[in-house]
Structures are given as structure tokens and as C-alpha cells.
Amino acid sequence: MEQGKQLAGRVALVAGATRGAGRGMAVELGAAGATVYVTGRTTRTSVSEVGRSTETVEETAELVTAAGGEGIAVPTDHLERDQVRALVERIDRERGRLDVLVNDIWGGDHLWWPAGARMWEFDLDRGLRMLRLGVETHIVTSHYALPLLTRRPGGLLVEITDGTAESNASYRDHFFFDLAKYAPIRMALGLAEELKKEGCTAVALTPGFLRSETMLDTHFKVTEETWREGIAKDPVFAISESPAFIGRAVAALAADPEVARWNGQSLNSGDLAKEYGFTDTDGSRPDAWGYIRDVVLGDGTAPADDYR
Template sequence: METAEESVRATAQPLKGRIALVAGATRGAGRAMAVELGRAGATVYVTGRTTRDRVSEVGRATETIEETAELVDEAAGAAGRGIAVPTDHLEPEQVRALVDRVDREQGRLDILVNDLWGGDVHLDWSAGGQPAMWEMDLDKGLRIMRLGIESHIVTSHFALPLLVRNPGGLLVEVTDGTEEYNRRYRRPFFYDLAKTTPIRMAYGLGEELAEHGCTAVCLTPGWLRSEAMLDTAFHVTEENWREACAQAPHFAISETPTYVGRTLVALAADPGLARWNGRSLSSGGLAREYGVTDVDGSAPDAWRYMTEVDQDGPADVTGYR
């Protein structure tokens, strides 16, 4: 008979024994999702291009995949672990080697998170108005396409055969914006394509994965208080983030990366997760469904807020967090 202590442990770590791969786990949402999967008991392979020996084109040496793996270890305790594997997901042979390693060491893959991006460095968000497609640098635009779309395709091509080996597997395409919100044009052109395509990927791959008893979804965090957003965009920290609302009042609806990590865990642990197959999901929407909160106990629903509240008007998050 299961003891009370064993029951509590199972509830606290519902993903114990699961194997996850978070592609693009160097920082932000990817790091938080990896850490929370580990906290829930999973063994998590974390990948990215920035290591303690090499910095990617994003240019942030302060976050590395080795650090992410250590944070996973710390959160997981004895149940799971973090395994850092430097990988450029635009290099098919590197991705093939990564998946072969997971197969060799674990023999299975239960959760694949495609959180690959890195395209912000090729966009000028400080510009008063974004240029038309034909005015943008074509090389930068095509690089955005590779980083935000091709990398996801390459990863899924090699990893999904391992995922479908066992029923119950989950593919998570990570993007910026829900299907409803992204019906509007997310200028500039290349950003719009990079962030709407994962929604369609989840829909299409959901059709194919369902044949193997697996599920695909597209998941978006809300306005994320990532490392770069805090220190580069607003020059604040997590401790004083509300000071940024003086510059951007609607930042009041923002959330920590941990929030989307917690909602991912709730989704992955749901025995009925197949009902979400092919869907566009958000951290705020899943939080309502599963009773998840952010680290401060609030439950921000950023995309509902940004859809329903006039972004040119005053900020009022009442009823949205």
C-alpha cells in the first residue's frame, strides 16, 4: 500500500521517470520550462548554442545551457536531472547526434519542447515603425526564418521518431501569441511568419502524432519578464520590475518565465492531455484550466488582456491577473 509520504512525493513530482528534451533552453521560457520539468521529476536534456566556452549570435554570455542543467538538477532533487548538450538546431547532424544520444542513454522520449528562437538580434524593436518587408535586409529576414521555423522542423524530423515509439508523448511548439491574437499582422513580416508558423506546425503534427497516440500543441507565454526583457529593454530586475510600468504601463500584465513552466508541467501531467491536440494554448489559459499561479500567487492572462484591452489606452489589469 502506498504511504502518505509516497503519495505526496508522487503529487509533487508527477513527471518522475519521464524523459524530456527542451530545445532552446539557454534562457527565458526555455530555461524555465526545463527547470520546472525537472522539478516535476523529469530527466531533461537542455540544448542551445551558448555555453561557458562559446556565445551564440544572441550575444548574451550571462546565460548558458550548463547553468540551465545545474538549475534543473537543483530543482529535481533525486528524481530527475539536467543534461546539457550544446546543439545548433540548424545543423542536422548535430540534431541527429543529440537524438541518438537520448535514445542510447534513455531509450525513449516523452516530451519534446521546441523553444528555438534567437531572432530578436536581427530585429530593430527601437524603431518607431517597423519597415515594410521589401525595406528589410533580406539576409536578416531569411536568418529569422531559419532560426524561428527551420530549426523547429529539423528538430522534429529527428526527434519525433523517438517520441512516437511510446504512446502518450507530447510535442510542444513554443511561440509568441495565441492563434486568436496572431490573426492580426505581427509586423515586421519575417517576425509575423516566424511566430504564426509554429501554430500551424502544432496543428499539422497533431494530426500525424494522433495516429501514434501522441499529442502536439502550440504554447505561448504572455509578456515575459525574461532576462533580456528586464535588463536590456527596461533596465530593471525581477525585484523592481514594476518600475518598468512607468515606461510601458501595460507591462503590468507581465509574467515570470516560471509561470509558463508551471503550466507546461500541469499539461504534461494531465492524463487527458490529448483533448488539447493541435490547439493553440497560452500560459494564462492553462493556468485557469489547471489552477496554476505565477511565483507571486497571481494568474496573469496576458493574451486575453491584450486582445480585450485597448493598448493605446490606460493600463488596468483588474480581472486579468
């Protein structure tokens, strides 16, 4: 096997891979040699309700291939059961296996404003749409994809969320967002019990402070190359990480023959970097959740560089 191609011959589905963490995970799985089916609603001819035409599912697939894997774009709305069923049937027909399922579907950031509104003051349709995008999509995808994943022992399900089990134990100050981001942790916990009977593993995984495309160009008005300029606006941005970091976390989990030791757990990219020895693109290992715990929410005064 070519060095660095630990996932050669493996097949992955990254559901919700148009941009951000999803794109980062798809590309890093490809860099490790996997065939990666990537899905999303924004294509070169159609833009989802998120409203960003600058990132497409086709571009993600091309980046996967350029990284050394094989990227296959399948435009999919994961709320449409027929589309998800057809997606899984295509993977089965073309590859006959599924080794890694990453549930990263979200697309609800535009719905949660005003952030300070109490549940009964918040628009109910917007709130329920958030839950459909962040919870129902994961359930629909797992329902159709897990029969293929469990065909062989060793399959891995990764539920992507925002926050660890520890951080999500406290209320997130937004009723619908709180539910949407805690649900994947419970999904991983429950499905871990069901999947272990098939010799497969389920985990929940969160990035730290993610430098997604939206975070860079909309919130901080910077690029990946100039991201440190954003620290002046928010000092916590100093502990941020690129999408490649969580991508490398997923690739490391997928390549670990003892991945079952994590079954049912809530994991984060910073802790996995320490465990598996990978780094971010700048060679650092940002521990965002440690920094938030000790400095932002604690009484520490250590600089962010101490957590990189």
C-alpha cells in the same frame, strides 16, 4: 511517487533552453521530477550570435537539477542536422525514450530591427536568417526527435511561439517576424494530425508578456525582484509574467493523462493556469492575452490587477 513529482521517470527535451521561456520550462519540468535534456548555443566557453554570455545551457541544466529533476546540457545548434541527430541518438542511448519535446528555438530578436521596415526594404539576409532560426530549427528537431517520441503512446510535442492563433490572425507589422511566429501554430496543427495516429499530442503554446532576462535588464533596466518599477515605462508591463509561469503550463500539460483533448490547439499560459490551477511565482494568475484583448486593443479600462 513523491508529491509534486508527477513527471518522475519521464524524459523531456527542451530545445532552446539557454534563457527565457526555455529555461523556465526546463526548470519546471525538472521540479516535477523529469529528466530534462537542455540545448542551446551559448555555453561557458562559447557565445551565440544573440550575444549574451550571462546565461548558459550548463547553468540551465544545473537549475533543473537543483529544482529536483536531472538536467543534462547538450550544446546544440538546431540548424546543424548532424548535431540534432547526435542529440536524439544520445537521448535514445542513455534513456531509451522521449516523453516531451519542447521546440523553443528562436534567438532572432536581434535581427528584426528596424521594426517598421517593409518587406522589400528589410535586409533579405537578416529576414531569411530569422526564418531559419524560428522555423527551420523546429522542423529539423521534430524530424529527428519525433521517431523517438512516438515510440510510446502519450508523447507530447509543444511548439512555443509568440502570440495566440487569435492574435496572430492579425499582421504583426513585420513580414519575417510574422511568418516566424505564425509558423509554429501551423506546425502544431499539422503535426497533431500525424501524431494522433501514434497516440501522441501536439500543441502550440505562448507565454503572455514574458519577463525574460533580456526584457528585464535591457528593455526595462530592472531585475525580477524589482520588475514592477518597469510599469512606469510601459503600463502593460503590469500584466507581465515570469518564465516559471509558462514552465508550469508545460509541466501541467505533460502530467495531464487527458492532454490529447488539446491536440492541435493554440494555447496560452494564462488560460492554462485557470484550467490547471497553477500560479506564477507571486501567487497570481496573469491573463496577459485577455488584458491585451479587452484593454489594450479593446475599449476596456480595467486595471491590470483585475487580470492577475
